[in-house]
Amino acid sequence: MRTSLGEDGRSAAPAGDRVALVLCTRDRPEFLAGALDALQRVLPETVEVIVVDSGSVTDATRRVADRDGIRYVRSDIPGLSIARNAGVAATTREIVVFTDDDCELQPDAIERLTAPFAASTVGAVTGRLRDHSDTSDAEPPPARVLSDTRDGLAAGHGALMAFRTALLRQLGGFDPVLGAGRDFGGAEDLDAFCRVLHSGSTVVQAPDAVVRHLFTRSDDDYIRLNSAYGRGIGAMARKWVAATGGEGRALTRLALRRAAVRLARRLGDSRARHGQWAYLRGFQDGYRRAGHLSVDGLVFRDQNPPAAVDLASSAPDTVTERGTA
Known part of the structure; x- marks a missing residue:
C-alpha cells in the first residue's frame, strides 16, 4: 500500500x-x-x-x-x-x-x-x-x-x-x-x-x-553484478518463505514478476538483456542454495563467515590526494 x-x-x-x-x-x-x-x-x-x-x-x-x-x-x-x-x-x-x-x-x-x-x-x-x-x-x-x-x-x-x-x-x-x-x-x-x-x-x-x-561498470562487471544481485534476492526469497510461509511466497512471486518485466522491457538492449538473464539465473541459484541455511527470526545464521583479513602496511603513495578520485 x-x-x-x-x-x-x-x-x-x-x-x-x-x-x-x-x-x-x-x-x-x-x-x-x-x-x-x-x-x-x-x-x-x-x-x-x-x-x-x-x-x-x-x-x-x-x-x-x-x-x-x-x-x-x-x-x-x-x-x-x-x-x-x-x-x-x-x-x-x-x-x-x-x-x-x-x-x-x-x-x-x-x-x-x-x-x-x-x-x-x-x-x-x-x-x-x-x-x-x-x-x-x-x-x-x-x-x-x-x-x-x-x-x-x-x-x-x-x-x-x-x-x-x-x-x-x-x-x-x-x-x-x-x-x-x-x-x-x-x-x-x-x-x-x-x-x-x-x-x-x-x-x-x-x-x-x-x-x-x-x-x-564494464560489461563483464555488469553481468557479474547482476548475477550476484540475483543470488542475493533468490536467497532472500527462500529465507522469507522459510520464515513466514505465505508472505514469503508473495515476495518471491513479486520479485520474479518484476524481473520478468525488466527482461521484457530490455530485450532490444543486448547489455541489459544479458544482465537480466544473469539476474534470473542467479535468482534460481540463490534460492536453491539458501535452502540449507538456518534462519534466526528473519536473519540468516552466518555459519560460514569469510576468513579474517590480516592488515599489512602500505606504501604512502597508495593514497591519492583528497578529491582526485
Whole structure:
C-alpha cells in the first residue's frame, strides 16, 4: 500500500547531532577520498561520520580517514552487511544514514533524507540514486510512504538510505549472509526495508534526497553484478518463505514478476538483456542454495563467515590526494 506523505513527516530534519553517516569501503582509498571530500562540502558539521573498513589488506583506508579527521572502524571479517552492522554498533545517534564510497552526496540530501523521521511511524527513508551521466533537471516525484512488506522490494537503494538506529538493531541489523562480499551478493538493503515494513513501521521514499553514482561498470562487471544481485534476492526469497510461509511466497512471486518485466522491457538492449538473464539465473541459484541455511527470526545464521583479513602496511603513495578520485 502506498500513500502520500503527510506534512507531519516533513516538518523538520532531526538536528545533526542526532544523525550518524556510515560509509563502508574496502581497498579503495581513492574512492573514499573523493566521497569524503563531497561529504565535507554538504554535511552539517554536527553529523557524525564513521568510515568502516571492510577488511582492507593495507592501512591506506585508515590513513585517508585519519587525514580528514574522520572516525575509523575496522572489521577484519569482510562483507558489506557485516561492515554496516559494525557502523551501527559504533554509534549512539538516533538516525543512521548509509552511502557508498563511489557516490557523491548532493546538497541538502541529509536534511531531506532525515526529515520524514519527524513522524514516529517512520522506520526507514530512502533517497534517489542518479548516475553521473544523468544531466536531466526534471522535478523529482513526490515523496511516498510505503507500508506493505512487499513494497520493500522497490523501496530504494543502499547507496542512500537511513534507519532509526534502535529499530535496525532490534531487527537484527543487515543480514550478514546477504550483500557484497558474500556469495549471495545483493538484496541486503531490500531485505532490511522488508523487515522494517514487516515490523509495522513505514518506509518513506524521499526522491529529493539525491546521491550521484560516479562509477560506470564494464560489461563483464555488469553481468557479474547482476548475477550476484540475483543470488542475493533468490536467497532472500527462500529465507522469507522459510520464515513466514505465505508472505514469503508473495515476495518471491513479486520479485520474479518484476524481473520478468525488466527482461521484457530490455530485450532490444543486448547489455541489459544479458544482465537480466544473469539476474534470473542467479535468482534460481540463490534460492536453491539458501535452502540449507538456518534462519534466526528473519536473519540468516552466518555459519560460514569469510576468513579474517590480516592488515599489512602500505606504501604512502597508495593514497591519492583528497578529491582526485
